[in-house]
Amino acid sequence: MSRLNRTGYNNAMAQRLIEELKELIGFTPGDEKALRSVADGAAPHLPWVIERFRGVLRSDPQAPAMLADGEEFSARHKQALEEWLRSLFEPPEGEALDHDRHAPGRAHVLVKLPQHYVITAIEVARQELEGIIRGLNPEGAGRILGALRKRIALELGLVLDGYMQHYAERIRERERSAVEAKLTRAEHLAEIGQLAASLAHEIKNPLAGISGAIEIIGEEMPPDAPHRPIVNEILGQIRRLDAAVKDLLIYARPAPARATSFDLNEVMRRVLAVVRTEQDMQNISFEFDGVGTKCEIRGDETQIEQLMMNLVINAAQASVAGDAVHITTSGDEEEVVLEVADSGEGMSPEVLRRAFEPFYTTKAKGTGLGLSICRKIVEVHRGAIDIDSNLGDGTRVTVRLPRMLD
Ligand SMILES: Nc1ncnc2c1ncn2[C@@H]1O[C@H](COP(=O)(O)OP(=O)(O)OP(=O)(O)O)[C@@H](O)[C@H]1O
Ligand SMILES: [Mg+2]
Incomplete structure (x- = not known):
């Protein structure tokens, strides 16, 4: 040779x-x-x-x-x-x-x-x-x-x-x-998306299996078993993984929007009910002015719920104990406006510039997909999403969605 x-x-x-x-x-x-x-x-x-x-x-x-x-x-x-x-x-x-x-x-x-x-x-x-x-x-x-x-x-x-x-x-x-x-950024991201999707699929099923098995082990343990906290910890981690995997799947292959008419305020109430039960959100108050009122739009309810969930969680994660997250919905005949405002850490110009980038995160446990999924969902609904934020001054995210009602 x-x-x-x-x-x-x-x-x-x-x-x-x-x-x-x-x-x-x-x-x-x-x-x-x-x-x-x-x-x-x-x-x-x-x-x-x-x-x-x-x-x-x-x-x-x-x-x-x-x-x-x-x-x-x-x-x-x-x-x-x-x-x-x-x-x-x-x-x-x-x-x-x-x-x-x-x-x-x-x-x-x-x-x-x-x-x-x-x-x-x-x-x-x-x-x-x-x-x-x-x-x-x-x-x-x-x-x-x-x-x-x-x-x-x-x-x-x-x-x-x-x-x-x-x-x-x-x-x-x-x-x-x-x-x-x-190879433009877009192409790179498309590749990442594909990769993420196949990876997520690979992870999803074994994860469900593990979670089921651990749950059975947990159920069979007496309430005071010394290893019970470990089992709970494992289940918590699995939930976290599962959420990340779901995010990845949604990001990589968003399901086609299925439009129905629904009440935006009703969805927000559901989201808040879930968020309020989260362990690490106990010391944050969620103030929602739409309680009892109706705000009807046409769109994909699951996607809108996901959008709201991501925004509320971001706001809560930016806050410290004792802070409040303010949520408002308003609108006219044409469109509805949803605002999620926090008085948390706010974003530097650099973070603000990159916040919608997929996989961009400043959090140790973030996937960085939350806001990019939000933007996709808003785009699918032909709406608009804007962030107003200053470092140390809190953040206000405004989402406008056309009502699309006939
Ligand atoms: N309300 C907010 N206040 C301050 N910073 C925020 C807020 N919302 C988003 N950010 C910043 O934007 C980054 C991107 O947000 P995004 O929701 O896309 O990802 P993430 O929250 O880090 O992770 P994930 O949502 O996937 O768990 C965050 O890491 C954070 O730095
Ligand atoms: Mg997020």
Whole structure:
């Protein structure tokens, strides 16, 4: 199996590229031999070339700061350069290309080293190495210099290919994230909804089973059994889970509205009767001015009940012991107006802005679906829902629903 590096480039591909470049440039085994013949003679002069080379890189004001200082980086850089200069006297190998050329290529792309530096620096290396070879005064100097130029051309091709691979990778990454960004919020939410719905379905039935079993265990226990509170606690938690699951289902797959005519005040009385029995709402008073009056509308009664329940619970959860939640209903021929007002903690502008977002919650045990379900229900009924809230000043939620009565 061929080893793929991070760019998906493998040694076989590298080797093929080398062969193609050699052919293109006309780099022959004779050239290889010519370069090898001066490798040992040139070796002692390489540190000088490295200084020149680094000098060129550093002279540009845009050069990355790491080239200018950093002992450790300098040492590593010098060593890498020396290895590279030595390798110029050898024909490139696929394996070496993968490692030597692509690793720096990647680093250069990452530190945003402008490529013209590298190309200029390679040109500097060529000039210096030519000087060294001339200084060695070997036999067949012209042939060797020609081989060096071809070898440098080959190197340039390889380095540029390294850049290309890494830039391609970058571009692919960018395209990927752009595509992801295009998955609009709505689509994301639809996906979440689907997921939530299937999850909720999976949870619902086992939950009912567990709850039934625990109830039986509870019933069989004597009233003073020491584990009775635990059983009650478990049942409470199951109820909480069940409510969350129901919320999820409603949010993900709202049932089609079934319209009937009903009395809004009657529904509110039912909601309050339930809420008042809740353990943690005992110290909150619910003041409802519609007691005894009628406020008829046409719509889905179950959904409207859910809407009211969510609003009243939110108001109560924002309140502290001794606070009151005020509920009013009013209306004219066209529409009814429901208001739920509390004097609780209120919302910051950020919370207010996000309150209707599904799954947005500031509560440890919230699912964050309450208000988004409310909004859906109101939309189905072609109404409107508005929140007026200031931090520390309480919250007033106003729901307007057309009566839809004929
Ligand atoms: N009456 C209110 N007073 C202050 N903040 C509120 C009120 N109603 C809603 N919020 C804020 O809006 C957020 C979203 O409310 P929403 O009803 O959608 O979810 P939740 O109440 O957190 O959880 P869930 O309703 O699913 O149990 C709440 O977490 C809370 O921060
Ligand atoms: Mg809520």
